[in-house]
Amino acid sequence: MIIEARELRKTYRPRGPRGRRGRRGGPAAEPVEAVRGVALDVAEGEIFGVLGPNGAGKTTTIRMLATLVAPTGGTATVAGHDLLASPEQVRRRIGYVGQAGGVDEYNTARAGLMLAARVNGLTAAEATTRTAEVLAAFDLTTLADRPARTLSGGQKRRVAIALGLVHRPPLLFLDEPTTGLDPQNRANLWDQIKALRDAGTSVLLSTHYLDEADALCDRLVIVDHGRVVAAGTPAELKREIAGDVVSLRVSGTDEAARVLEGLPYAREVRAGGDLLRVYLDDGERALPHLMAALTGHGLTLESVALERATLDDVFLHKTGRSLRDAA
Numbered sequence: 633m634i635i636e637a638r639e640l641r642k643t644y645r646p647r648g649p650r651g652r653r654g655r656r657g658g659p660a661a662e663p664v665e666a667v668r669g670v671a672l673d674v675a676e677g678e679i680f681g682v683l684g685p686n687g688a689g690k691t692t693t694i695r696m697l698a699t700l701v702a703p704t705g706g707t708a709t710v711a712g713h714d715l716l717a718s719p720e721q722v723r724r725r726i727g728y729v730g731q732a733g734g735v736d737e738y739n740t741a742r743a744g745l746m747l748a749a750r751v752n753g754l755t756a757a758e759a760t761t762r763t764a765e766v767l768a769a770f771d772l773t774t775l776a777d778r779p780a781r782t783l784s785g786g787q788k789r790r791v792a793i794a795l796g797l798v799h800r801p802p803l804l805f806l807d808e809p810t811t812g813l814d815p816q817n818r819a820n821l822w823d824q825i826k827a828l829r830d831a832g833t834s835v836l837l838s839t840h841y842l843d844e845a846d847a848l849c850d851r852l853v854i855v856d857h858g859r860v861v862a863a864g865t866p867a868e869l870k871r872e873i874a875g876d877v878v879s880l881r882v883s884g885t886d887e888a889a890r891v892l893e894g895l896p897y898a899r900e901v902r903a904g905g906d907l908l909r910v911y912l913d914d915g916e917r918a919l920p921h922l923m924a925a926l927t928g929h930g931l932t933l934e935s936v937a938l939e940r941a942t943l944d945d946v947f948l949h950k951t952g953r954s955l956r957d958a959a
């Protein structure tokens with residue numbers, strides 16, 4: 633395992649004049665339990681995702697594992713070293729790309745990469761070779777000598793990731809790498825992250841995009857309110873929670889829900905507004921029986937759709953909320 637974390641916790645305790653009741657008369661800021669006992673195991677050479685809505689504790693978890701935030705509890709081994717006892721050793725073996733990116737707007741990609749390489753201990757000759765390598769890997773060669781402020785959002789994001797990789801860390805942390813990118817740039821970046829994994833780099837990324845977690849991650853944890861609510865491969869999670877989902881619009885939602893709950897093959901029925909979602913193993917076979925049961929009770933079907941379960945269904949099942957709404 634390249635990361636083994638146990639019971640990681642972080643409580644932010646706001647301090648300072650504005651956080652204290654008293655001198656300035658403002659209300660005391662409450663401590664925020666951002667991460668409440670997270671465990672995760674990341675294997676070498678995999679893309680591991682931390683999926684959750686805004687405020688779930690993803691950034692705090694990543695920043696703790698990258699030695700940038702001190703945990704208030706728990707233990708972790710990262711890239712072969714104890715996070716708390718040997719943060720310097722950990723730091724040397726990781727790359728970290730935060731949400732803000734860390735790209736100097738007035739510097740060129742090439743100059744930024746050279747600097748990052750030298751700061752990380754590469755010789756001038758190694759830095760030149762390595763800079764050319766990462767520029768090529770991220771399709772940046774023709775853009776390498778323009779100031780970063782003239783690059784598009786997607787191009788800048790690629791420079792940011794290249795900066796995190798220039799010293800060849802075996803483990804790369806990416807905090808919400810595709811937020812704000814258009815679909816085409818997102819898809820390109822997914823391909824580049826997969827290529828990194830295929831070349832042997834382990835990647836831990838956070839995301840609030842369901843499709844990203846599904847398409848990109850070998851394994852993931854779903855976090856909510858600072859806790860892991862589900863862990864596994866995307867396929868395992870979807871299979872465990874619900875094979876197929878039939879969503880229906882019916883006259884008389886409450887009565888329809890009662891009828892459907894009585895059917896032996898319906899694992900679970902959930903109502904959301906005027907839409908009913910029925911979770912079952914084999915949707916195609918069940919669908920005609922389901923429709924017959926409803927019409928048999930005098931209920932009129934307005935629409936019906938058969939879908940495969942998504943990671944949103946997993947989140948809904950575990951938390952009672954949709955990740956789409958929560959995010």
Ligand SMILES: Nc1ncnc2c1ncn2[C@@H]1O[C@H](COP(=O)(O)OP(=O)(O)OP(=O)(O)O)[C@@H](O)[C@H]1O
Pocket residue numbers: 644645646664665666684685686687688689690691692693840
């Ligand atoms: N420095 C800080 N001081 C106080 N509270 C903080 C601090 N940093 C984060 N928090 C709080 O901790 C909680 C978790 O925040 P975190 O940024 O880890 O979540 P996140 O899942 O990464 O969210 P997002 O997707 O919006 O980035 C939030 O309630 C946030 O307001």
